[in-house]
Amino acid sequence: MSHSTELWFPRDYQESRGEFLSVAEKLSGELESHTIESHGPAGESLSIDLLTLGDRDASDCLILSSGLHGLEAPLGAAIQLGWMRRQLASGIEPKIRVVLVHALNPYGFAHLRRGEAENIDLNRSFLRRGEERRGAPPLYEKLDALLNPESPPGGFDFFALRAAAILMRYGMTQVKQAIAGGQYEFPRGLFYGGKGPSETQQLLTPHWKAWLGQTQRVIHLDIHTGLGRWGELTLLSAAGNDSPWRQNVGKALGGASYNREQENAIAYEARGDFGLWCAEQAEDVDYAYYCAEFGTYSPTRVLRALRAENQAHHWGDPASAAFQTAKRNAAEAFCPARMAWRQKTLARGLALCESAIAHLQE
Ligand SMILES: [Zn+2]
Known part of the structure; x- marks a missing residue:
């Protein structure tokens, strides 16, 4: 495989989806497409696409998801594509279940927005049972x-x-x-969590369990960009359920994870966290969710x-x-055009996937 093929970043949602589907079809997996109601800027239809492969009955599972924050999708999609191409080249089926979710927020990806069609920031919108959709700091x-x-x-x-x-x-x-x-009072404002569940949440809710299959342990890498230092990876874990296994996962992923105190120095506490929701959907599963953040420019x-x-x-x-x-x-703020950034983050993202799979296959 040539270096230039590996360093492939999608220019837009359509190209990304096209490439995801074309490589996915060559792999012996199951492909699902879930069309959402909203459309792209040219009126085109949009969907969340999902590929499941590897050992479907395995007790361990890797989930690799991209584009929860729409315009952050290019790196996540590039990592998914890079991993799929390597998979295609090696021809060796993973001994675990692998689920790739392309463009969790296809509207935001297509329109170069963080939020979805209702301006909902998906990572502030997955409120847990009993939490109210109101208030702003x-x-x-x-x-x-x-x-x-x-x-x-x-x-x-x-x-x-x-x-x-x-x-x-x-x-x-x-x-x-x-x-x-996160805030729930300014519908046109940034970091708006919405007055009701997002379209993505409604779509995921009936399917999530089925996508996990029979798995007992999950490492979920949800790829994000825009937080942290230029080109560097920070793994932000969802709070709670710190089983010994989960703690080992953090160490196995290259020691790049932080405890909550360190995380707070880099990130912040947010309501409506996607990772907590994922774990809550599968209470009998040991669920290690990581928001894998790759830094770009300064917070300002x-x-x-x-x-x-x-x-x-x-x-x-x-x-x-x-x-x-x-x-x-x-677009530039969340996926810098500079080649050095793209090379570094893609390589680090692929290495992260490999560490996760190696740990799950141990
Ligand atoms: Zn993000």
Whole structure:
């Protein structure tokens, strides 16, 4: 396999899906496509696609999912594709069950958005039983006008300066928590968890158990980008259920996982976490979920890109240059074009999959 083939990143949702399906069809797996109701920018239909392969009756399972945050999908899809191509080349069936889920948020991938069609941030939306879909951190309410301006993008609005002033006043930890922890009161705002279950959640709910099959132990790698240092991997685990097996998984995955305290220094506590929901769907399964985060740019640059895209989506004219710029910057913030970033993250992602499989096959 040539190096250039391995370093394949999709340009958009359609290309990614096309490639996923074409390689999946060559592998001896079961392929499922679940069409969602919303459409792509050109009116095209969108779906979540899923490939199951390996030993279907195995007690151990690897789940590799991409695109929970729409526009973060290219790296996850590239890792899935890279892994499938290696699989095709080796011809050796994994001794475990392997489930690849392509584009958990196809709308966001196609439209270069973090959220889905209802502006729901999927990783703030999988609320657990009994949790209420209401509330926003008091500091988020204060920052709403700055974060979610009700005007088309373009022009200079001193965002970087205003953001710097807020960071000075409240400190990074508090600001990060207030902005990114999730909110349920500003439907057009960033990090909105929704007033009801998302389309993706409704689609996954009846299928999740079947996708796990007979498995007893799961390592779930859910690929994300935009958090952490440039090109570096941070594994964020879902809280709770820290069985000895799960603790071993963390060590086996290259020691790149952090305990909650360390995680809090990098990330933040969020409601509606996808990983907790996954584990809750299968209470009798030892479920090791990791949000595998690959860093890109600084938090301020990433937030500025998200903010401008959200502004363009709600208030901009799709034909305008400002709209196109906002989309382009958002795509770059979550999947840098620089070759060195792509090489490093793809190689690290593939190595992560291999470590997970090796650990499960032990
Ligand atoms: Zn993400």
